[in-house]
Amino acid sequence: MKNPLPYQRMDNKRLSLWHSLLLLLTTFLFPMLAFATAPNILIEQNAIDFGAVAKGGSSTRIATVLNYNPMPATVTTGTWFSCAVESSGGVKCWGNGANGKLGNGAITDSKIPVAVTGINNAVQVSAGNLHACALLNDGSVKCWGYNAQGQLGDGTTIQRTSPVAVSGVTNATAISSGENYSCALISDGSITCWGQNTYGKLGDGTTSNSSTPIKVTGITKAIAISAGGDYACAITTDTGGAKCWGYNLYGQLGNGTTTNSTTPVDVVGLSNVTAISAGQLQTCAITLEGKAKCWGYNGHGELGDGTVITKNTPVDVSGLSSGVTAIDAGRYHACAVVNGGAKCWGDNGYGQLGDASVTQRTTPVSVTGLSSGVKAIDVDDNNDASHTCATTTAGGIKCWGYNLYGQLGDNTITNQNSPVDASGLTSEALVATTVDPLILASSSAVNITGTDAGAFSVTGGTCANATTLNANQACTVDMTFTDTVFGEKSAALQITSNDPDNNPAIAPLRGKIATAPGGVAGGLETWVKADAGIAATDGASVASWLDQSENAYDFSQATATAQPTYYSSNPSKLLNFNPSIDFDGTGDIYATPVS
Numbered sequence: 001m002k003n004p005l006p007y008q009r010m011d012n013k014r015l016s017l018w019h020s021l022l023l024l025l026t027t028f029l030f031p032m033l034a035f036a037t038a039p040n041i042l043i044e045q046n047a048i049d050f051g052a053v054a055k056g057g058s059s060t061r062i063a064t065v066l067n068y069n070p071m072p073a074t075v076t077t078g079t080w081f082s083c084a085v086e087s088s089g090g091v092k093c094w095g096n097g098a099n100g101k102l103g104n105g106a107i108t109d110s111k112i113p114v115a116v117t118g119i120n121n122a123v124q125v126s127a128g129n130l131h132a133c134a135l136l137n138d139g140s141v142k143c144w145g146y147n148a149q150g151q152l153g154d155g156t157t158i159q160r161t162s163p164v165a166v167s168g169v170t171n172a173t174a175i176s177s178g179e180n181y182s183c184a185l186i187s188d189g190s191i192t193c194w195g196q197n198t199y200g201k202l203g204d205g206t207t208s209n210s211s212t213p214i215k216v217t218g219i220t221k222a223i224a225i226s227a228g229g230d231y232a233c234a235i236t237t238d239t240g241g242a243k244c245w246g247y248n249l250y251g252q253l254g255n256g257t258t259t260n261s262t263t264p265v266d267v268v269g270l271s272n273v274t275a276i277s278a279g280q281l282q283t284c285a286i287t288l289e290g291k292a293k294c295w296g297y298n299g300h301g302e303l304g305d306g307t308v309i310t311k312n313t314p315v316d317v318s319g320l321s322s323g324v325t326a327i328d329a330g331r332y333h334a335c336a337v338v339n340g341g342a343k344c345w346g347d348n349g350y351g352q353l354g355d356a357s358v359t360q361r362t363t364p365v366s367v368t369g370l371s372s373g374v375k376a377i378d379v380d381d382n383n384d385a386s387h388t389c390a391t392t393t394a395g396g397i398k399c400w401g402y403n404l405y406g407q408l409g410d411n412t413i414t415n416q417n418s419p420v421d422a423s424g425l426t427s428e429a430l431v432a433t434t435v436d437p438l439i440l441a442s443s444s445a446v447n448i449t450g451t452d453a454g455a456f457s458v459t460g461g462t463c464a465n466a467t468t469l470n471a472n473q474a475c476t477v478d479m480t481f482t483d484t485v486f487g488e489k490s491a492a493l494q495i496t497s498n499d500p501d502n503n504p505a506i507a508p509l510r511g512k513i514a515t516a517p518g519g520v521a522g523g524l525e526t527w528v529k530a531d532a533g534i535a536a537t538d539g540a541s542v543a544s545w546l547d548q549s550e551n552a553y554d555f556s557q558a559t560a561t562a563q564p565t566y567y568s569s570n571p572s573k574l575l576n577f578n579p580s581i582d583f584d585g586t587g588d589i590y591a592t593p594v595s
Contacts, residue, residue: 041438041499042066042274042288043507048493050456050481050511058482062461063507064288065477065495066274067438067469075389075397077380078127078177080405082389082422084113084397091116091125091134094422095407099130100161101145107161111406111413112423116144117162128177128227134163135175141166141184149180150211151195157211166194167212178227178278184213185225191216191234199230200262201246207262217263219243228252228278228329228381234264235273242267242276242285250281251312252296258312267295268313279329279381284336285314286327290474292320292336300332301362302346308362317345318363330379330386335367342367342374342390351417352379352386352401358417368418370398380407389422397422438469439498446477448509450491455483456509463495481511488512 043065050059075084081095081102092113093102100107103116116134119142124135131145131152142163143152150157153166166184169192174185181195181202192213193202200207203216216234224235231246231253243264244253251258254267272288282296282303293314294303301308304317317336326337333346333353343364344353351358354367373393380386380401387401387408398419399408406413409422440446446463448456460478467475483489493507567573567580 041495041497041502041505043493043495043505047490047508047510048479050479050509052512052514053481055484055486055513056482058480059511060459060478060480063477063479063493064272064474065440065463065469065505066288066474067471074124074376075378075391076125076127076132076177077378077387077389077399077407078132079129079380080385080402080407081127081132082387082399082407082409083116083125083127083132084389084391084422085122085125085134089119089121089123089137091119091122092424093127093132094409096405099146099159101127101130101132103132103144103161103163105162109405111409111411113409119163124175126175126177126182126227128182129179131177131180131182133166133175133177133182135172135184139169139171139173139187141169141172141175141182143177143182146180147211149196149209151177151180151182153182153194153211153213155212169213174225176225176227176232178232179229179280181227183216183225183227183232185222185234189219189221189223189237191219191222191225193227193232199247199260201227201230201232203232203245203262203264205262216245219264224276226276226278228283229280229331231278233267233276233278233283235276240273241271242273244278244283250297250310252278252281252283254283254295254313256313270314275327277327277329277334279334279379280331282329282334284317284327284329284334286324286336288474290322290324292317292324292327294329294334300347300360302329302332302334304334304345304362304364306362320364326376328377328379330381330388331384333379333386333388335377335379335388335390336364337374337377337390338364340372340374342370342377344379344388347384347386348417350385350387350402350415352388354388354400354418356418367400370419390419436498438473440464440467440469440475440495441498442496445496447494448479448491449494450509452483452489453491455489455511455513456481456491456493458493479509481509483511483513486513 048061050061053059083093085091092115094110094113097108104114105117119134121137122134123137126133133141133143135141142165144160144163147157147159154164155167169184171187172184173187176183183191183193185191192215194210194213197207197209204214205217221236221238222234223237226233233242233244235242243266245261245264248258248260253265255265256268273285275286277284284294294317295311295314298308298310305315306318323339324336328335335344343366345361345364348358348360355365356368375391377390379388385402389399391397399422400416400419403413403415408420410420411423446458457480459480461476463475463477489511491509495505573580
């Protein structure tokens with residue numbers, strides 16, 4: 001239910017052309033074709049900062065270039081039920097039918113997939129705890145099931161056993177359903193949510209329920225949305241990182257606190273995020289390098305870091321430092337697609353890790369029989385008795401874990417600790433989007449431009465000429481920063497490729513040349529000429545001074561306290577009987593001309 005479907009570019013350009021193509025394919029060719037699109041280059045969104053170095057010194061950084069291929073949520077799991085999008089554009093659900101959440105007009109359970117009434121043009125489906133929603137190919141959204149808190153978004157609190165339209169949503173590009181609420185990513189980069197608003201999970205600064213969509217405060221450049229238990233998260237291009245809001249008792253918002261927030265807060269130390277999943281009490285994300293990180297509750301090892309210690313900032317998932325293309329956080333466990341195979345970790349009381357055991361795992365283990373060919377994975381995050389489902393390259397769906405209501409779809413109610421086929425969906429489930437290869441073919445495919453381009457250089461990496469990157473493959477660019485002129489420097493890494501919409505792709509570069517090495521301990525005293533005057537008195541902080549060429553300078557120290565002080569008469573501070581500038585603290589020290 002948490003997997004994003006960002007039908008728009010990570011470089012802050014909306015895929016209007018791609019969306020139009022998607023509508024055409026869905027309407028006329030959907031029964032015959034899988035999704036396909038042009039290559040989609042992605043590089044760092046934030047400026048690549050080389051830090052402060054001494055004159056003549058150097059600093060190195062590595063940039064990653066990715067052919068980004070987001071995984072569509074073609075299978076989704078809720079509380080004791082599952083749903084999937086078929087190649088025809090229809091939706092099928094199976095498992096517990098209470099509250100009408102199977103969408104077939106009934107409230108009875110089904111051990112095999114049944115068709116959701118009246119939907120034949122879906123591109124995504126997302127299951128909450130007692131309801132589900134589908135994104136249609138015209139950008140509208142329909143929901144069904146429990147509606148006491150307005151989570152169907154139709155302006156009422158009336159339960160529906162078949163789909164109803166969400167009020168006012170006409171240009172959505174992705175949806176995500178959580179615990180009694182849902183959210184939609186809109187084509188302009190905003191996010192709207194509706195339903196229950198416990199702990200402020202609708203993100204509008206209040207805790208009032210809403211039966212119609214309302215905008216999440218302060219988000220205008222989102223590219224992915226994930227609705228979890230009582231909180232939600234999004235990826236934004238303005239920061240290159242992630243923001244979360246709502247319940248935070250276990251640090252699942254990732255901002256280093258356990259304080260709830262009714263508006264979005266930044267996840268600490270997380271940048272260049274390509275996917276995010278909000279679970280019940282823990283969150284997981286994928287970075288540009290293909291690395292998995294998780295944070296929040298960890299009582300069952302669901303953060304995957306080899307411990308059961310809860311964390312309120314992101315930690316690395318053990319062994320998943322590269323190759324991760326999809327991730328999903330559940331209630332007490334999580335799963336990921338790694339180099340085409342499925343891996344899971346955390347609670348395993350019902351076999352939901354799929355490793356043919358019921359043993360809890362604090363680090364990832366491979367799912368039996370799914371070492372390759374896995375495209376997407378989804379984890380039930382709404383109850384202790386969880387199950388998991390995945391889509392495969394063959395188009396089939398496999399599920400495992402708790403099965404009391406038939407939510408595995410195998411026509412039984414027997415729990416399974418390894419994957420089984422969902423009946424009748426072996427060749428019908430929608431095949432995931434595939435992007436064309438990304439080619440860096442020209443002699444100047446990788447170069448540095450801008451005013452201070454001479455201070456930055458490409459020194460190596462795997463992004464050489466004629467590099468070809470298939471879907472979700474990456475290459476690297478090694479760079480060095482050095483100069484002999486003091487001050488701040490900026491340039492841009494430019495990547496030329498066959499991406500029709502982002503060519504060349506640009507990543508900002510910045511660095512500083514300081515008067516002394518960063519982190520000088522014990523203070524620093526330096527003598528500077530001030531023949532033409534100085535804007536400070538003895539023992540006061542320095543503002544500026546003029547040398548014989550009448551150039552003005554600012555001296556500053558990175559720390560907020562112990563800023564540089566001018567001394568003209570204190571014998572202990574004079575240098576060869578001359579006035580001095582004294583840096584009393586510890587930190588990076590800069591001298592910058594004032595224009």
